[in-house]
Amino acid sequence: MSSISSQDHTIVRIEDVSMAYGPVKALDKVNLHIKRGSIFGLVGSDGAGKSTLLRMVAGMIQPCSGHITIDGLDTVKDRSKIKHLIGYMPQRFGLYKDLTVLENFSFFMDIFKLFGDERKKRTERYLGFSNLLSFTDRLAGNLSGGMKQKLGLACVLSHEPKILILDEPTNGVDPVSRVEFWDILFGMKEEGMTILISTAYLDEGEKCDYLALMHKSEVLKSGDPSKIKAKFDSLEDAVIDGIKETDTELMNEQFSI
Numbered sequence: 001m002s003s004i005s006s007q008d009h010t011i012v013r014i015e016d017v018s019m020a021y022g023p024v025k026a027l028d029k030v031n032l033h034i035k036r037g038s039i040f041g042l043v044g045s046d047g048a049g050k051s052t053l054l055r056m057v058a059g060m061i062q063p064c065s066g067h068i069t070i071d072g073l074d075t076v077k078d079r080s081k082i083k084h085l086i087g088y089m090p091q092r093f094g095l096y097k098d099l100t101v102l103e104n105f106s107f108f109m110d111i112f113k114l115f116g117d118e119r120k121k122r123t124e125r126y127l128g129f130s131n132l133l134s135f136t137d138r139l140a141g142n143l144s145g146g147m148k149q150k151l152g153l154a155c156v157l158s159h160e161p162k163i164l165i166l167d168e169p170t171n172g173v174d175p176v177s178r179v180e181f182w183d184i185l186f187g188m189k190e191e192g193m194t195i196l197i198s199t200a201y202l203d204e205g206e207k208c209d210y211l212a213l214m215h216k217s218e219v220l221k222s223g224d225p226s227k228i229k230a231k232f233d234s235l236e237d238a239v240i241d242g243i244k245e246t247d248t249e250l251m252n253e254q255f256s257i
Contacts, residue, residue, distance in 0.1 A: 011036040011163065011194050012057060017066035019052055026052045028217040029066070034196060034210070039189055041208035041225075042198040043239065048214040050198040051091065054167050057196060058088035070163060084112075087161035091168050093152035097141030101132050104140050105155055112159040126154040129184060146177025153184060164188065166197040170204065182207060202235045215243050 012034035019027040027049045034040045042050045055061050057068055059075045059082050068075040073082050095104055105127060109119050127133050130150040135143070140151060149169055156164065164185075170178045182204065185195055197208070205211050205225060212222040220242045221228055229238040 009035045011071055012040075012196065013069045014053070014057070015066055015068070017053070017056065017063045017068060019049075019056070019061070019064050025217045027056075027063070030219050032212055032219065032222060034194065036194055037189065037192050038209040039185065039195045039197065039207070041205050041211045042196075042214055043200075043202060043205045043211060044214035045243070047216075049217045050214055051167050053214075054088075054165050054196065054198060055090075057163075058086055058165050059083065060088070084159065085162045086165055087156035087159070087163070088165045089152055089156045089167065089169055091171065093149075093155075095140045095148060095152060095155075098139060100137050100139055101127070101143070101151055102136035104151060105158060108155040108158045114159065122158055122160075126157050129187065130154045131180070144174075144177075146173045146180070149173055149177065149181060150184070153181070157188070162194060164193055164195045164197075166195065168198050168200055171200050178204070202239065206235055213239055213242050215247065218246070220246055 010033045012032075014030055014032040014034075017027055017030045018025075030049070030053060032040075042053065044050055052061070056063055057070070057075065059079045062076050070082050070085055073085070075082055096107070099107070102123070105123060106119075109115075109122065114122060124133070127136065130153065132147065132151060132154065135147070140148065143151065153166075153169065170181055173181065178201075185197075189195060197204075199205055208225060210223060211225045211228060213220045213228070221238075225235060229235040232238040232241065
C-alpha cells in the first residue's frame with residue numbers, strides 16, 4: 001500500500017478494531033481518525049482499553065479484527081516500515097537505571113544508526129529542550145520522576161518520528177514537570193508532529209485538539225474537547241455523564257442505596 005498524500009488530513013485510521021484476551025473484551029469495534037499534526041487524547045477509567053489501543057497503533061500487538069493504518073501503511077503487514085514513523089513511550093518506559101542520561105540517549109541513537117554530526121545535533125536538541133544537558137553524567141536511576149519521563153521522551157524523539165504515541169506519560173509526575181512536559185509536546189506539534197496520548201488528567205485532556213472518551217472497551221464520545229463539554233460545567237461532568245449514560249451497572253449501583 002502506498003503512502004497517503006500529505007494533502008490527506010488523516011494520518012492514523014483505526015477502523016472497526018476489536019481485541020479480546022480469552023473471554024475478556026479489551027476493545028470493541030473502535031473507530032477513530034487522527035488528523036495529521038494534531039494532539040489526540042484518550043481519557044477513561046482504568047481497564048477502558050486505552051493502553052491496548054496505543055499498543056496496537058504502535059504495532060506491538062495485532063487486533064483480533066479490524067485494521068489500523070499509519071500514513072497509508074498497515075500496522076500488521078507493514079510493521080517493519082512503520083517502526084521508523086513512530087515513537088512509542090509505554091507507561092513504564094525502559095530506561096537503563098545504571099546508565100547515565102547521555103548513555104541512555106546514545107543507546108537509542110545506536111538503534112536507529114544515527115552517528116556523526118547528526119548524532120551531536122540531536123543530542124543537543126532533544127536533551128537541550130528537555131533541560132537535561134546539565135545532567136548528562138547522572139545515572140538515570142538517580143533522576144527525579146519528572147526528569148525520567150523527560151529523558152524517556154527525549155529518547156523516543158531521537159529518531160524524529162512522524163507520530164508520537166504516549167501512554168499516560170505524566171502519571172505520578174509533579175505539577176511543574178507536567179507543565180514542562182506539555183510545553184515540549186506543544187513545541188513538537190508546532191513542528192508538524194502528530195501526538196496520540198492517553199492521560200489520567202482531565203486538565204490535560206482539555207489541552208488536546210481532539211479527545212476520545214473510552215469506557216469498558218468502547219469509545220463513548222470523540223471530538224473537540226470544548227464541544228464534548230459544551231452542555232456541561234466541566235469536562236469532568238461531561239465524562240461522568242458519558243459513562244453513566246452507557247453503564248447501566250454503574251447507574252444501578254448509584255441508585256441502590
